[in-house]
Amino acid sequence: MEALNRSDIESFDRNMAEARCITAVVHTHPDGDAIGSGTALLGYLSAHGKDAVLILPDRYPAALEFLIGGEMEKRVIVAEDSMAEAERRLRSSDLIICLDFNSFSRAGDLEECLSSVQSGKILIDHHLNPDRKCFSLCFTETETSSTAELLYHILMEMPDIRHDAGRLPAITATALMTGMTTDTNNFANSVFPTTLAMASSLLGAGVDRDFILDNIFNSYKESRIRLMGYLLDRCLHITDDGVAYMILEKNAISKFGIQDGDTEGFVNIPLAIGRVRMSIFLKQDKDRFRVSVRSKKGTSANLCAAEFFNGGGHELASGGKLMIPDDVADAAEAAAYIERVTRIFFNR
Ligand SMILES: [Mn+2]
Structure with missing residues (x-):
């Protein structure tokens, strides 16, 4: 500095x-x-x-x-x-x-x-x-x-x-x-x-x-670790461009009894996979998804968050939001949205 x-x-x-x-x-x-x-x-x-x-x-x-x-x-x-x-x-x-x-x-x-x-x-x-x-x-x-x-x-x-x-x-x-x-x-x-x-x-x-x-x-609730397992097993998708994404919807939040802060850091986990260049984590919150974006060096999480997720932050660690229904018609559309915009992001 x-x-x-x-x-x-x-x-x-x-x-x-x-x-x-x-x-x-x-x-x-x-x-x-x-x-x-x-x-x-x-x-x-x-x-x-x-x-x-x-x-x-x-x-x-x-x-x-x-x-x-x-x-x-x-x-x-x-x-x-x-x-x-x-x-x-x-x-x-x-x-x-x-x-x-x-x-x-x-x-x-x-x-x-x-x-x-x-x-x-x-x-x-x-x-x-x-x-x-x-x-x-x-x-x-x-x-x-x-x-x-x-x-x-x-x-x-x-x-x-x-x-x-x-x-x-x-x-x-x-x-x-x-x-x-x-x-x-x-x-x-x-x-x-x-x-x-x-x-x-x-x-x-x-x-x-x-x-x-x-x-x-080392003081997390058991529910956080169980939710982590559920997300990695059931909800983790990786696109051909090396974009890993997980979407945590309302029903899973209530099923696991998840509170604010309990999902802190989840977005970083998929970066441990060799072919992943960027990781996106979506968490549903009333009329929107809260979005976290992390990237490896050479890929700008900041640019992606700024252009497609109404946000920004740091070069490799950014956040944003996805509004329902302004950005995606409903929660079920979020996966297709991520697939579409990251394809644009990595292929132009
Ligand atoms: Mn800070």
């Missing part, structure tokens, strides 16, 4: 110092990086005596409860459960810090409120194409593993931290390590020299990586 701009760092520090009421916001369906960077910042601000709150557009996966439980929970608002409280909080904030998303539309029902409030807004993110005009200060960097890593490098520059991870509040150090670990899928992708340097400093500062790994990778 590029060196952080000194004047940006100074203005970030000044913005935080001058604000009394600071609110962090993350994207819908928050993952480990969103919750990790959000709670890390919350821990840092709280240690500085700030009135700090983290707003999540909707509920978080159970596997991340270890970051949000206890004292922290009082400082988290789930907008899906308390929209009025979330909007009140945003309106009364002196400073809003958006983490791990590139435009307000990724904050779901909070979009309008975020656009209309007049406070200072800071972006810290690692996705492509940030909506810069909406922010008074932007830290965006795609050459980094995660928002957690970017936030780590920013915090290292703060005058009270002075490049010593041991000076970070313990919850901040743990949460930063968690966000980076989930976004790299435990050091499997998007690992940069700076990523390993961060991991090394955090381990040196006493972060318990075994505790984090136990929570994020």
